[in-house]
Amino acid sequence: MLRMVRREDRASGLGGPRLSALSVLVFGGPLSLAGLAAAEQVSAPTMTRIVDGLVRAGLATRAPEPDNRRRVRIEATDEGRRLLDEGRRRRVRVVAERLARLADSERRAVERAVELLERAMR
Amino acid sequence: MLRMVRREDRASGLGGPRLSALSVLVFGGPLSLAGLAAAEQVSAPTMTRIVDGLVRAGLATRAPEPDNRRRVRIEATDEGRRLLDEGRRRRVRVVAERLARLADSERRAVERAVELLERAMR
DNA sequence: CACAAAGATTAGCATAGCTAATATTTCGAG
DNA sequence: CTCGAAATATTAGCTATGCTAATCTTTGTG
Numbered sequence: 001m002l003r004m005v006r007r008e009d010r011a012s013g014l015g016g017p018r019l020s021a022l023s024v025l026v027f028g029g030p031l032s033l034a035g036l037a038a039a040e041q042v043s044a045p046t047m048t049r050i051v052d053g054l055v056r057a058g059l060a061t062r063a064p065e066p067d068n069r070r071r072v073r074i075e076a077t078d079e080g081r082r083l084l085d086e087g088r089r090r091r092v093r094v095v096a097e098r099l100a101r102l103a104d105s106e107r108r109a110v111e112r113a114v115e116l117l118e119r120a121m122r
Numbered sequence: 123m124l125r126m127v128r129r130e131d132r133a134s135g136l137g138g139p140r141l142s143a144l145s146v147l148v149f150g151g152p153l154s155l156a157g158l159a160a161a162e163q164v165s166a167p168t169m170t171r172i173v174d175g176l177v178r179a180g181l182a183t184r185a186p187e188p189d190n191r192r193r194v195r196i197e198a199t200d201e202g203r204r205l206l207d208e209g210r211r212r213r214v215r216v217v218a219e220r221l222a223r224l225a226d227s228e229r230r231a232v233e234r235a236v237e238l239l240e241r242a243m244r
Numbered sequence: 245c246a247c248a249a250a251g252a253t254t255a256g257c258a259t260a261g262c263t264a265a266t267a268t269t270t271c272g273a274g
Numbered sequence: 275c276t277c278g279a280a281a282t283a284t285t286a287g288c289t290a291t292g293c294t295a296a297t298c299t300t301t302g303t304g
Binding site: 015069 | 281283285292
Binding site for chain 2: 098099101102106109110112113114116117119120121
C-alpha cells in the first residue's frame with residue numbers, strides 16, 4: 001500500500017514495510033497472512049516476519065481463525081491505529097503546508113490533473 | 123535519487139539502492155564515496171557496500187584518487203550505463219503508453235500541474 | 245616527528261526480501 | 275473411518291540494506 005518511508009514517517013520508529021502492512025490492517029480490516037502478503041505484494045515468509053515485528057511492538061494481534069485453524073487472523077490493535085493516525089496527521093500536515101502556497105485556481109488545476117492521471121494510469 | 127523499485131526495474135536484477143546509486147553515477151558523473159552517500163542520503167558504510175555490489179557486478183569501478191589517496195573515485199562502467207539506459211527505456215515506455223490515453227489538452231493540463239507542484243514542494 | 249583530521253572500510257546488529265523445506269490442519273476418496 | 279493430498283503458515287538459510295561504533299590509511303600541521 002504505502003511505497004516509501006518519508007522523513008515524517010520515521011518518527012514512528014517503524015520501517016516502511018511494517019508501517020505499510022499496518023496501514024492495510026487499519027484501513028482494510030483484519031486479514032489472513034496470505035491476504036496481507038498479497039496486499040503488500042510480498043512472499044508469505046516475508047509477511048510472517050513483518051507481522052512478528054508488529055505483534056512484538058504491540059501494534060497487531062495474531063490468532064488462529066476458529067473456522068479454519070490453518071489460517072491466522074491478523075488485526076491491528078488500538079495502539080496500532082493510534083500510531084498510524086498520528087503518522088498520517090504528520091504526513092498530511094507537511095503536504096498541506098506546501099499546497100497552501102498555491103493559489104486557489106492553481107490548486108484546482110492540480111486536482112484536475114490528478115483525476116486525469118488516475119484515469120490514464122488505471 | 124530514485125525512490126522506488128517498479129516492476130519494470132526488476133528485469134535488471136538490481137535492487138533499488140544499487141540502481142539508484144548507479145543512476146547518480148551515470149547521470150552525474152564520478153563521485154567520491156562521501157559524495158555518493160550524500161547524494162543518496164545514506165551513511166558512508168552503507169554506501170561502501172552498495173558500491174561493493176556494483177563493482178562485483180561490473181557496473182562501476184572504484185579507484186583511489188591520485189591527488190588525495192584517502193578518497194576513492196567511483197565511476198560507472200560502460201556496462202553500467204547500458205543497463206541503466208535499458209531500464210530507463212522500459213520505464214519511460216510504460217508511462218508513455220499510459221499518458222498516450224490522454225487528449226492533447228489534458229496532457230497540457232498535467233504538465234502545468236507538475237510545474238505548479240514542483241514550485242510548491244520546493 | 246608526533247599527532248590530529250579527513251576519508252573510507254570493517255564489525256556487528258536489525259529489518260526485509262527470496263526460495264526450499266517443514267509443520268499443521270482440513271478435506272476427500274475409497 | 276483412515277490415509278494421503280491440498281491449503282496455510284512457519285522455519286531455515288541466503289542476500290541486501292540500513293544504522294552506529296570502531297579501525298585503518300593518508301594527509302596536513304604544530
